[in-house]
Amino acid sequence: MQSTGTILSSLKTEDYEAVSQVDLFSDLTLDEVQRLLKGAIVRSHPKGALLFSQGDPADRFYVVLEGTVKLFKTTEAGDQGVVEVFGGGHSFGEAATFLSKRFPVGAEVIADAKLVHVPASSFIAELSRSPDLSFKLLASLSRHYRRLVRQIGQLKMxxxxxxxxxxxxxxxxxxxxxxxxxxxxxxxxxxxxxxxxxxxxxxxxxxxxxxxxxxxxxxxxxxxxxxxxxxxxxxxxxxxxxxxxxxxxx
Incomplete structure (x- = not known):
């Protein structure tokens, strides 16, 4: 059963500042981050909470403020494989959200977590009104992918x-x-x-x-x-x- 978590509050200044350090938002000013996260809330989730299942509508994405979340994929035989693990300072789920698709994996909290829930509707609506923000986000993603490719190359060696x-x-x-x-x-x-x-x-x-x-x-x-x-x-x-x-x- 999916967990909605306990609503702690709307985002505080320190939450916006933490989100601004995440790769996706690193090229934005604090004011721009606040505009994009206008509809976001902070929730706490206990260890073992299921955030979403494989195939669920991708109507939101997340930023980890505290704790740890794993993404996993379940096979037809019911076996579960860990795809990725995210700690504080990372976002996940945005690709499926931007593409208005379904989540290709499930997400489970593996250490008590405090997460920012970012609804797709308000986030994309703000981007559509602000082309400059869209280009800044694209630049952040491009830079992060270049770093990702470099790190993966080092890892394989x-x-x-x-x-x-x-x-x-x-x-x-x-x-x-x-x-x-x-x-x-x-x-x-x-x-x-x-x-x-x-x-x-x-x-x-x-x-x-x-x-x-x-x-x-x-x-x-x-x-x-x-x-x-x-x-x-x-x-x-x-x-x-x-x-x-x-x-x-x-």
């Missing part, structure tokens, strides 16, 4: 062990010596985030043990950050995580 190592590196602020981190998702979702299968993830964990990385459940201990960086072929000042990038649309 890494082995599964290196991908997992890069993901672990992105979770810690340490640059040298030992470190401990906690995986934010279960291992199946981590595999989806970095673009490998759960089976490959198991082999990647075995490979990382050879460079001093131990994993117990979600707890990860790193003996030597420098050794892990060297294994992953990542420079100490490299800013970009090679976690599988979130697409701008779904």
């Amino acid at each position: 890494k082995s599964p062990g290196q991908r997992l190592g890069c993901y672990i590196l992105s979770l810690t602020g340490e640059t040298e010596g030992p470190a401990n981190v906690e995986l934010p998702d279960d291992k199946g979702l981590v595999a989806g985030r970095i673009g490998i299968t759960p089976e490959s993830l198991s082999r990647a964990l075995t490979r990382l043990r050879e460079v001093g990385v131990q994993c117990q459940g979600r707890q990860v201990s790193i003996e030597d950050m420098a050794a892990l960086r060297s294994f992953c072929n990542v420079e100490e000042d490299e800013p970009e995580s090679l976690e599988k990038p979130n697409p701008p649309c779904s």
